[in-house]
Amino acid sequence: MEVKKILLTEDEMPRQWYNIAADMPTPLQPPLHPGTGQPIGPEDLAPIFPMNLIEQEVSTERWIDIPEPVLEVLSIWRPAPLVRAYALEKALDTPARIYYKNESYSPPGSHKPNTAVAQAYFNKIAGTKRITTETGAGQWGSALSFAGAMFGIEIVVWMVKISYQQKPYRRLMMNTWGATCYASPSTQTEAGRKILEKDPDTPGSLGIAISEAVEAAVSDENTKYALGSVLNHVMLHQTIIGLEAQKQLEKVGDYPDIVIGCAGGGSNFAGLSFPFARDKIFGKDIKIIAVEPTSCPTMTRGPFAYDFGDTVQMTPLLPMHTLGHDFIPAPIHAGGLRYHGMAPLVSQLVLDGIIEPRAIHQLETFEAGVTFARTEGIIAAPETNHAIAAVIQEAKKAKEEGKEKVILFNMSGHGLVDLAAYDAYFSGKLNDYELPEAEIERALKAIEPLPKPKVAEK
Amino acid sequence: MTNEKELDKQVLRCPRLGGEVPFSYCRTLQNGMPCDRIIICWELVFDIGAYIQEHYKPSEIQKFLHPKPKDKMVTLLDIIEQAKRNVKKVKKPPE
Numbered sequence: 001m002e003v004k005k006i007l008l009t010e011d012e013m014p015r016q017w018y019n020i021a022a023d024m025p026t027p028l029q030p031p032l033h034p035g036t037g038q039p040i041g042p043e044d045l046a047p048i049f050p051m052n053l054i055e056q057e058v059s060t061e062r063w064i065d066i067p068e069p070v071l072e073v074l075s076i077w078r079p080a081p082l083v084r085a086y087a088l089e090k091a092l093d094t095p096a097r098i099y100y101k102n103e104s105y106s107p108p109g110s111h112k113p114n115t116a117v118a119q120a121y122f123n124k125i126a127g128t129k130r131i132t133t134e135t136g137a138g139q140w141g142s143a144l145s146f147a148g149a150m151f152g153i154e155i156v157v158w159m160v161k162i163s164y165q166q167k168p169y170r171r172l173m174m175n176t177w178g179a180t181c182y183a184s185p186s187t188q189t190e191a192g193r194k195i196l197e198k199d200p201d202t203p204g205s206l207g208i209a210i211s212e213a214v215e216a217a218v219s220d221e222n223t224k225y226a227l228g229s230v231l232n233h234v235m236l237h238q239t240i241i242g243l244e245a246q247k248q249l250e251k252v253g254d255y256p257d258i259v260i261g262c263a264g265g266g267s268n269f270a271g272l273s274f275p276f277a278r279d280k281i282f283g284k285d286i287k288i289i290a291v292e293p294t295s296c297p298t299m300t301r302g303p304f305a306y307d308f309g310d311t312v313q314m315t316p317l318l319p320m321h322t323l324g325h326d327f328i329p330a331p332i333h334a335g336g337l338r339y340h341g342m343a344p345l346v347s348q349l350v351l352d353g354i355i356e357p358r359a360i361h362q363l364e365t366f367e368a369g370v371t372f373a374r375t376e377g378i379i380a381a382p383e384t385n386h387a388i389a390a391v392i393q394e395a396k397k398a399k400e401e402g403k404e405k406v407i408l409f410n411m412s413g414h415g416l417v418d419l420a421a422y423d424a425y426f427s428g429k430l431n432d433y434e435l436p437e438a439e440i441e442r443a444l445k446a447i448e449p450l451p452k453p454k455v456a457e458k
Numbered sequence: 459m460t461n462e463k464e465l466d467k468q469v470l471r472c473p474r475l476g477g478e479v480p481f482s483y484c485r486t487l488q489n490g491m492p493c494d495r496i497i498i499c500w501e502l503v504f505d506i507g508a509y510i511q512e513h514y515k516p517s518e519i520q521k522f523l524h525p526k527p528k529d530k531m532v533t534l535l536d537i538i539e540q541a542k543r544n545v546k547k548v549k550k551p552p553e
Binding site: 031032033035040044045047048136137138139160162163166167189190191199203205206210211214215217218219227230231264292293361362382383418420421424429430 | 468469470471472473474475476477478479483486487488490502530531532534535537538539540541542544545547548
């Protein structure tokens with residue numbers, strides 16, 4: 001029998017996280033304080049984050065030690081296996097060798113506890129008694145609840161009301177790990193009360209939930225706030241995924257030609273890809289693809305092809321196609337051309353050409369997820385299906401070109417608590433409307449005269 | 459193509475929330491106005507462009523489709539400042 005799972009022992013777990021800020025071809029500019037116009041300093045963030053995490057947030061040290069107590073908790077499911085997807089390869093009849101890092105083994109079922117555990121630990125040693133957070137459908141909230149239970153810290157989660165009502169399982173997971181979960185908007189905070197006063201039936205939003213969680217942290221000096229994506233220290237904690245994958249591939253004498261991850265908040269993508277991005281920065285020839293959802297073909301066909309709205313919070317994550325402050329695109333058929341104003345680690349790497357963005361619309365992603373489930377046996381989270389769809393695209397391309405490409409992707413989580421999404425797909429609720437070719441052409445024509453971003457052309 | 463009530467019940471997976479939401483959620487997300495991703499998400503399901511033009515003024519469309527994006531950290535600082543004001547208000551002794 002061929003070796004399917006490439007395993008590491010606990011002794012072989014990476015002892016340090018990799019901080020890509022040390023190797024960025026273009027160093028990040030610090031964000032400016034909206035009030036003072038000065039770079040944001042540690043004291044600005046101190047009301048919500050402990051100082052040890054703020055230090056990581058701004059650090060440019062290349063390697064940062066993983067504390068032993070964090071490793072002990074991570075060892076509940078880590079090192080995560082690297083799996084060779086033989087059955088998927090066979091189904092696609094591709095010469096490509098496909099590997100996936102299986103992050104679904106963690107107790108909450110995704111990569112998110114990699115940072116939740118670290119954040120809970122650093123809060124614990126900083127004296128924090130309670131951590132607040134917001135969650136959409138509950139993935140991050142459940143990961144932090146698990147981590148809180150491991151270190152004996154109280155966790156309070158504001159879950160967007162529409163999800164709180166529709167998705168009881170993640171909420172029950174949070175409760176099982178001892179966390180308190182409120183439907184947001186709630187009467188627990190001034191921010192929530194204000195919204196409820198205006199509209200008692202509001203379904204809530206991530207924006208409201210984050211306001212409630214931050215308010216609770218600001219109100220009490222023993223309470224801090226945790227975020228599961230976007231920020232530099234979150235990306236840092238996730239790099240254990242890619243560092244393990246590098247060791248595992250070395251064991252079988254392989255190295256990826258293509259690294260793929262789905263990019264919502266960016267953290268699972270960063271976790272797998274940053275150690276490989278480092279290799280690319282220092283000369284390795286690798287394609288690194290960040291996959292994001294879209295339902296609009298003009299996004300993938302147009303000259304300004306990608307909209308990387310921050311899928312976790314209110315602000316865009318990947319500002320890659322800047323059209324300039326003074327540019328206001330036409331309201332219709334230009335949804336993907338919005339000006340994006342910020343440049344965190346992942347987006348800067350896109351701008352520097354290290355990472356290639358790709359947009360795939362949802363029917364193709366579910367089709368890919370079903371193929372994966374029926375070959376490799378694992379029902380992936382709908383977000384993970386975006387990565388799988390890109391893997392399938394690349395594997396088919398390898399077949400067309402007759403090339404033995406090595407493809408590595410992050411199986412960032414299972415979809416067992418997201419089966420409603422599969423139900424919506426199977427029952428045809430997610431049917432796509434095929435935009436007429438003429439309409440696409442018209443839309444593309446409309447954006448032709450727009451100024452092209454300096455960095456968008458490959 | 460369909461009446462308003464039916465449209466409101468149509469479901470799509472929200473990439474921000476990580477769950478399925480009805481159209482009614484997407485068209486009211488920003489204080490009663492549509493989410494800025496509404497076109498990106500719904501364009502393949504029905505003619506969302508025509509829907510928006512029919513239901514909103516051009517100035518409203520500009521506002522909800524193009525909210526000025528901010529850096530995550532800057533957004534957080536804004537929220538911290540707002541939270542501090544909220545907390546002060548709550549702690550203010552009754553007059």
